[in-house]
Amino acid sequence: xxxxxxxxxxxxxxxxxxxxxxxxxxxxxxxxxxxxxxxxxxxxxxxxxxxxxxxxxxxxxxxxxxxxxxxxxxxxxxxxxxxxxxxxxxxxxxxxxxxxxxxxxxxxxxxxxxxxxxxxxxxxxxxxxxxxxxxxxxxxxxxxxxxxxxxxxxxxxxxxxxxxxxxxxxxxxxxxxxxxxxxxxxxxxxxxxxxxxxxxxxxxxxxxxxxxxxxxxxxxxxxxxxxxxxxxxxxxxxxxxxxxxxxxxxxxxxxxxxxxxxxxxxxxxxxxxxxxxxxxxxxxxxxxxxxxxxxxxxxxxxxxxxxxxxxxxxxxxxxxxxxxxxxxxxxxxxxxxxxxxxxxxxxxxxxxxxxxxxxxxxxxxxxxxxxxxxxxxxxxxxxxxxxxxxxxxxxxxxxxxxxxxxxxxxxxxxxxxxxxxxxxxxxxxxxxxxxxxxxxxxxxxxxxxxxxxxxxxxxxxxxxxxxxxxxxxxxxxxxxxxxxxxxxxxxxxxxxxxxxxxxxxxxxxxxxxxxxxxxxxxxxxxxxxxxxxxxxxxxxxxxxxxxxxxxxxxxxxxxxxxxxxxxxxxxxxxxxxxxxxxxxxxxxxxx
Numbered sequence: 183x184x185x186x187x188x189x190x191x192x193x194x195x196x197x198x199x200x201x202x203x204x205x206x207x208x209x210x211x212x213x214x215x216x217x218x219x220x221x222x223x224x225x226x227x228x229x230x231x232x233x234x235x236x237x238x239x240x241x242x243x244x245x246x247x248x249x250x251x252x253x254x255x256x257x258x259x260x261x262x263x264x265x266x267x268x269x270x271x272x273x274x275x276x277x278x279x280x281x282x283x284x285x286x287x288x289x290x291x292x293x294x295x296x297x298x299x300x301x302x303x304x305x306x307x308x309x310x311x312x313x314x315x316x317x318x319x320x321x322x323x324x325x326x327x328x329x330x331x332x333x334x335x336x337x338x339x340x341x342x343x344x345x346x347x348x349x350x351x352x353x354x355x356x357x358x359x360x361x362x363x364x365x366x367x368x369x370x371x372x373x374x375x376x377x378x379x380x381x382x383x384x385x386x387x388x389x390x391x392x393x394x395x396x397x398x399x400x401x402x403x404x405x406x407x408x409x410x411x412x413x414x415x416x417x418x419x420x421x422x423x424x425x426x427x428x429x430x431x432x433x434x435x436x437x438x439x440x441x442x443x444x445x446x447x448x449x450x451x452x453x454x455x456x457x458x459x460x461x462x463x464x465x466x467x468x469x470x471x472x473x474x475x476x477x478x479x480x481x482x483x484x485x486x487x488x489x490x491x492x493x494x495x496x497x498x499x500x501x502x503x504x505x506x507x508x509x510x511x512x513x514x515x516x517x518x519x520x521x522x523x524x525x526x527x528x529x530x531x532x533x534x535x536x537x538x539x540x541x542x543x544x545x546x547x548x549x550x551x552x553x554x555x556x557x558x559x560x561x562x563x564x565x566x567x568x569x570x571x572x573x574x575x576x577x578x579x580x581x582x583x584x585x586x587x588x589x590x591x592x593x594x595x596x597x598x599x600x601x602x603x604x605x606x607x608x609x610x611x612x613x614x615x616x617x618x619x620x621x622x623x624x625x626x627x628x629x630x631x632x633x634x635x636x637x638x639x640x641x642x643x644x645x646x647x648x649x650x651x652x653x654x655x656x657x658x659x660x661x662x663x664x665x666x667x668x669x670x671x672x673x674x675x676x677x678x679x680x681x682x683x684x685x686x687x688x689x690x691x692x693x694x695x696x697x698x699x700x701x702x703x704x705x706x707x708x709x710x711x712x713x714x715x716x717x718x719x720x721x722x723x724x725x726x727x728x729x730x731x732x733x734x735x736x737x738x739x740x741x742x743x744x745x746x747x748x749x750x751x752x753x754x755x756x757x758x759x760x761x762x763x764x765x766x767x768x769x770x771x772x773x
Contacts (some may be wrong), residue, residue: 403432468497595624
C-alpha cells in the first residue's frame with residue numbers, strides 16, 4: 183500500500199517491523215522501490231531476497247528498462263529462472279526502444295504467447311526499420327488489438343510514405359479516440375501533404391487534448407509555416423513542455439536558431455524536455471556550430487540526456503569531419519545508450535570523407551546493422567565511383583527503405599549507367615520526389631533530354647509535386663539536348679502553373695539557354711530582373727555569348743559586372759578578364 187502511494191520509507195519501516203518476512207513481503211518492498219524510481223535500490227534488495235520470484239525480478243526489470251539501462255535489463259532477464267508474459271514484453275520494449283532490433287525480434291520470437299503490448303511494440307520496431315510488410319503481418323496475426331495497435335500501424339504507414347494507407351486504416355478503426363486523431367494529424371506532416379490537410383484534420387477533431395495542440399504545432403512547423411505554428415502555440419490552452427518542445431524543434435529544424443534559442447530560453451526549466459534540448463543540439467550541430475551544440479550538451483542535466491542526445495552530438499562531430507571527437511564520445515557513451523544511430527553516424531562520417539577502410543572496419547564490427555548502416559557504406563563506395571561493391575552491399579541490405587533505394591539509384595544515374603539506373607528506379611516500391619529527381623537528372627546529365635522530360639511528365643501524372651531540383655533537372659535536359667525553345671515553356675509551366683519558385687540556379691540555366699539562342703537583350707533583362715544579386719555564372723554565360731555572336735558593345739557594357747561578380751573566384755576572374763581583353767583587342771583591329 184505504502185509503495186503504491188509513493189512512500190518508500192514507510193514501506194521500508196513496515197517491512198523492518200514485520201517479524202515473519204516471507205516472499206510476499208520481500209516482493210512488496212522490492213516492487214515499492216522499483217515503481218518509485220529507485221531502480222538500483224530495488225536491485226540491491228532483490229539480491230538480498232532469500233528466494234527471488236518472477237514478480238520481484240520483473241519489477242526490477244521494468245525499473246531498469248524505464249531508466250534506459252539496457253545492459254542491466256538484459257543481464258537480469260538472462261538470469262531469470264522463469265519469466266512471465268510481462269517480463270518478455272518488457273524485454274521486447276527495452277530492446278526496441280534502444281534500437282536493438284534483432285534482440286527485440288529474438289525476444290518476440292521466443293515468447294510463448296504474444297500479448298497486445300509486445301506485438302504492438304514489434305510493429306513499431308519494424309516501422310523504424312522501414313519494413314512495412316512485416317508491420318502489417320504482425321498486426322494481422324494479433325490475437326487482440328487495442329487503440330494503440332491501430333495507431334502504431336497507422337503511424338508506420340505514414341512514417342514510411344504510405345499516407346493513403348494510413349488514412350484508409352484510420353477510416354477502418356473500430357473505435358477512434360483523441361489519440362488516434364492526434365496520430366492522423368502527425369501523419370499529415372509526414373505524408374508529403376500540405377497545410378490544408380493538417381488544418382482540416384485539426385478542425386474535424388471531435389475533441390482535443392494537450393497532445394492535439396502539440397501535434398498541430400509540430401505538423402504546421404514541419405510543413406514550413408512557422409508563423410502559423412507560433413500563432414497556434416500562443417493560442418494553446420496549456421503551453422506544457424510538449425508545446426514548448428514542438429515550437430523550439432520547428433524553428434530549429436528550419437535553421438532559425440536564434441529564434442529557437444530565444445523561445446527555449448523563455449521556457450521554464452521544468453518545460454525544457456529532452457526533445458527541446460535535443461532539437462537545439464542537433465540543429466546547432468547540423469549547422470556546423472559545434473561550439474554551441476557542445477555547450478548545450480554540457481549544460482543539459484545529465485539525467486535528462488537520452489540516446490537521442492548522444493546520437494545528435496556524435497552525429498554533429500561526424501558530419502563536420504571531427505571523427506576523432508565523434509569516436510571519443512561514442513566510446514564514452516553511458517551503458518545502454520549505444521544506439522545503431524550513433525554508430526551509423528561515425529560510420530557515415532568516415533564514408534563521407536572517403537575513409538572506406540576505417541568505415542569498413544566499423545561496419546564489420548557492428549553486431550547489429552540496419553538499412554542506414556548499409557546505405558552509408560553504399561553512399562561511400564558510390565562517392566568513390568566504386569559501383570560494384572556499392573551494388574553488392576545494396577543487394578544485401580535488409581528491409582530496404584526509400585533512402586537506400588534513392589542512394590543506389592543516384593549512384594548509377596550520376597555515373598551515367600542509365601540502363602541499370604532505370605532498372606533500379608522501376609523496382610522501387612513507391613518512388614518519391616527524390617527518386618524522380620534522380621532519374622530526371624541522370625537522363626539530363628547524359629544528354630538524353632527527351633527521356634528526362636518524359637519522366638518529368640510521368641512524375642506529374644503520378645501526383646508528385648515538383649520542386650526546385652526538378653526545375654533544374656528539366657532546364658538542364660533542355661539545355662544539354664538543344665531543346666532551347668522548349669525551355670521557356672517549361673520555365674513558365676514550373677514557375678507559374680506548378681508554383682515552384684525559381685532560385686538562383688534556375689535563373690542561371692535560363693540565362694544560359696536564352697544567351698545560346700542569341701537573344702542577348704532578353705538574357706540581359708533576365709539577369710537584371712533576378713530577385714537576387716547576379717553572380718559570375720549568369721554574367722559569364724551572357725559575356726561568353728556576346729563574344730561568340732560579336733556583340734562587342736554589349737560585352738563592353740556588362741564586362742565590369744562580370745569581372746566584379748567573379749572577384750572572389752580567381753580562376754573565373756582571370757578568364758573573364760581575358761575575354762574582355764580579347765574583345766577589346768578585336769574591337770581595336772587586333773592591335
